[in-house]
Amino acid sequence: MWSNVLYIDLDTGEHQVKDRADLFDKYLGGTGVATQLLLEECPPGTDPFSPEAPIIFSIGPLNTIFPCVSKTVSMFKSPMTGELGESHAGGRLSMAMRFAGYDSIVIKGRAEKPCYLSIHDDEVKLKDATSIWNVSSVEVIGKILREVEPGKGRRSIMRIGGAGVNMVRYANVNVDTYRHFGRLGLGAVFGSKNLKAIVISGTEDVEIPDIAPYSKMYNKLYDAVVDTEVMEKYHDLGTAANINVLNQLKGLPTRNLQQSGFENAENISGEYFADNLLLRKIACSNCPIGCIHIAMLKTTFQKGHEFEVNHISYDYELIYSLGTNLGINLAEDVLRLIERCERYGLDIMSTGGVLAWATESYERDLITPTDTLGIALRWGDTNSYLKMIDKIVEMPNKFYQTLAKGTVAAAAEYGGEDFAVNLGGLEIAGYHTGPASIVGQMVGVRHSHLDNGGYSIDQKAASQQLTEEQMVDKLIYEDYWRMINNSLVACLFARGVYGEQTIIDALASVGINKTRDELETLGREIFLAKYEFKKQQGFNVDEIKVPGRFYETISQLGMVKEETIREMLELYKKKTGI
Ligand code: SF4
Numbered sequence: 229m230w231s232n233v234l235y236i237d238l239d240t241g242e243h244q245v246k247d248r249a250d251l252f253d254k255y256l257g258g259t260g261v262a263t264q265l266l267l268e269e270c271p272p273g274t275d276p277f278s279p280e281a282p283i284i285f286s287i288g289p290l291n292t293i294f295p296c297v298s299k300t301v302s303m304f305k306s307p308m309t310g311e312l313g314e315s316h317a318g319g320r321l322s323m324a325m326r327f328a329g330y331d332s333i334v335i336k337g338r339a340e341k342p343c344y345l346s347i348h349d350d351e352v353k354l355k356d357a358t359s360i361w362n363v364s365s366v367e368v369i370g371k372i373l374r375e376v377e378p379g380k381g382r383r384s385i386m387r388i389g390g391a392g393v394n395m396v397r398y399a400n401v402n403v404d405t406y407r408h409f410g411r412l413g414l415g416a417v418f419g420s421k422n423l424k425a426i427v428i429s430g431t432e433d434v435e436i437p438d439i440a441p442y443s444k445m446y447n448k449l450y451d452a453v454v455d456t457e458v459m460e461k462y463h464d465l466g467t468a469a470n471i472n473v474l475n476q477l478k479g480l481p482t483r484n485l486q487q488s489g490f491e492n493a494e495n496i497s498g499e500y501f502a503d504n505l506l507l508r509k510i511a512c513s514n515c516p517i518g519c520i521h522i523a524m525l526k527t528t529f530q531k532g533h534e535f536e537v538n539h540i541s542y543d544y545e546l547i548y549s550l551g552t553n554l555g556i557n558l559a560e561d562v563l564r565l566i567e568r569c570e571r572y573g574l575d576i577m578s579t580g581g582v583l584a585w586a587t588e589s590y591e592r593d594l595i596t597p598t599d600t601l602g603i604a605l606r607w608g609d610t611n612s613y614l615k616m617i618d619k620i621v622e623m624p625n626k627f628y629q630t631l632a633k634g635t636v637a638a639a640a641e642y643g644g645e646d647f648a649v650n651l652g653g654l655e656i657a658g659y660h661t662g663p664a665s666i667v668g669q670m671v672g673v674r675h676s677h678l679d680n681g682g683y684s685i686d687q688k689a690a691s692q693q694l695t696e697e698q699m700v701d702k703l704i705y706e707d708y709w710r711m712i713n714n715s716l717v718a719c720l721f722a723r724g725v726y727g728e729q730t731i732i733d734a735l736a737s738v739g740i741n742k743t744r745d746e747l748e749t750l751g752r753e754i755f756l757a758k759y760e761f762k763k764q765q766g767f768n769v770d771e772i773k774v775p776g777r778f779y780e781t782i783s784q785l786g787m788v789k790e791e792t793i794r795e796m797l798e799l800y801k802k803k804t805g806i
Pocket residue numbers: 296297298318319462510511512515516517518519520719720721722
C-alpha cells in the first residue's frame with residue numbers, strides 16, 4: 229500500500245523510485261525497513277564519511293494518519309561509534325514524506341560541490357548551496373530556504389550548521405527548527421556528502437482503504453491522548469519536570485557524574501523554566517500534545533535598551549547535559565549554552581559530556597591552558613563553555629580536533645578514561661538510576677536510553693524489588709517491542725497510548741493484520757538484524773568498557789557493583805543470543 233523508496237545519487241544528481249513492498253509488507257516501515265536498507269546499502273567496513281555510506285530516512289504505515297505517530301527514523305553508519313547510527317526526529321518531516329509519496333529515502337554519493345536537495349512531489353533536484361554552505365547558523369539556513377523553496381504548510385526543512393559542515397562527529401541535523409536527528413552524528417555525514425539541507429513537500433492525499441474503522445480508531449486514540457492523564461506530563465511541564473524528581477531520587481548526573489544530585493537543581497528545574505521563561509508550546513505535525521517547550525531568552529546587545537530575543541526549546545536532557553552536568557546555576561545560562569549549540573547544530577547531550585570531561589581533565593592537569601588556547605575551565609563558568617563550544621566547531625588545534633570526535637577519542641588521547649562518561653561510545657543520557665540504565669545503554673542497539681528505557685526499569689526496581697534477571701527480562705521486552713513502535717514510527721512519549729493491543733487494532737483499521745505473536749517475533753527479528761549490522765561493522769558488546777565513574781557515584785538504587793553489570797550482561801546475551 230505504502231512502499232515507495234526514493235533512491236538519490238548525489239554523484240550524478242539522478243534519482244529513481246522503487247516499490248519495495250517486499251520490505252514494507254514484512255517489516256512494516258520505519259526502523260524495520262530502514263535496517264534492511266542499511267544492510268543492503270552499507271557493506272562491512274564502509275567509512276561513514278565515504279560517498280558509499282548511505283543516509284536512509286523511513287516512515288511507517290501509521291505516520292500522519294494517527295495522533296502522535298509523527299516521527300521519522302534515519303539510519304546511517306555513525307562516525308561517533310563506527311557502527312549502527314540511528315536517530316529519530318519529529319517536526320513535519322514524516323508528514324512531508326507521506327504527502328510527497330515517499331516511505332523511505334536512500335541517499336548515496338557525494339556532490340561535487342555544496343548542494344541541497346529540493347524534493348517536491350515527483351520533482352527531485354540537486355541545487356547549488358555554495359552561497360549558504362558557510363552560513364553556520366541553522367536558524368538562518370531555515371529562513372533562507374523558507375524564502376526560496378515552495379511547499380509552505382506541507383513542507384519540512386532539514387539542514388546542518390557549522391558543526392555538520394566541519395564534520396564534528398556529533399553534529400546533528402536540524403529538522404524544522406525545534407526538532408533534530410540529534411544523536412550519533414548524522415550532521416557530520418551530511419557534511420561529508422557536501423549536503424547542506426533537504427527540503428521536502430508534497431501534495432498527495434493519503435488514501436485510507438476503509439474510512440469507517442479508521443475513523444473509529446482515530447477517535448479512540450485521540451481521546452486517549454487528549455482526555456486521559458497518560459500524556460499530561462509532557463504537555464504541562466514537559467520532560468524538564470524530571471530535574472527535581474531525579475535530583476530527589478539521586479539519579480541526576482552532576483559535574484561529570486561526580487555527584488548524582490545538584491544543590492541548585494531548583495534554579496534550573498522544569499518548574500522554574502515554566503514559571504519564568506516559558507513562552508509557548510508547540511507540536512510535531514498531527515500531535516495534539518505539544519510537548520515542545522519554547523523559552524524566551526532576552527539579551528542586551530547594545531546600550532539604550534536594545535535587546536535580542538531568542539526562542540529556544542528546552543527539555544530534560546538538555547538541562548541535564550548543559551546544566552547540572554556542568555554545574556550551571558542559572559536557567560538563563562543553560563539557555564545561552566543551548567542556543568549556542570543549536571546555532572551550530574551540535575548534539576547537546578554529547579557536547580555536554582565532552583565539556584564535562586574536559587572540565588574534570590583540566591582540574592586534574594591532564595589538559596593545560598596551552599591545549600585549551602587559554603580558556604580556563606571551571607564548573608559553572610558559562611562564558612568559558614560558550615568559548616569552548618565555538619572552538620569545538622572551529623577546531624583550531626589538535627586538542628579541539630580531538631574534542632570534536634567525542635569523549636572516548638579525547639580520553640584515549642589525553643587520559644581520564646575512568647571519567648569519560650560514555651556507554652558504547654556515546655555520551656550518556658541524564659539518568660544514573662542503577663544497573664538497568666547502565667546495561668540498557670550498553671546493549672541498546674543505538675546505545676540510547678530510549679532503546680529500552682533502562683532508567684524506568686531501575687525506577688520500578690526501587691519499589692518492586694526486582695531481581696537482576698527480572699530487570700534483564702524487562703530490558704529485552706522493551707528492546708523488542710520498541711522495534712515495533714519505531715517501525716511505525718510513533719513518538720515514544722506516546723508509548724503509554726500505543727500499547728500492544730492498540731498497535732494491533734490501529735494496524736488492522738488500515739488493513740494490516742498482525743497478531744501479537746507475529747509482532748513480537750518481528751520485533752526480535754528487527755533487533756537481531758540491527759545486531760547483525762553492528763557485528764558486521766566490528767561491534768562486540770564484550771568490548772564495551774564501563775568507566776569506573778559509574779561505580780563511584782551513588783545511584784538511585786545505591787552503589788552499582790561491577791559484578792552486577794557483568795552478570796546482567798551475561799544473562800542478556802544468553803537470552804537474546806547477541
Ligand atoms: S509528544 Fe512531543 S515529541 Fe512527541 S510527537 Fe508530540 S510534540 Fe512531537
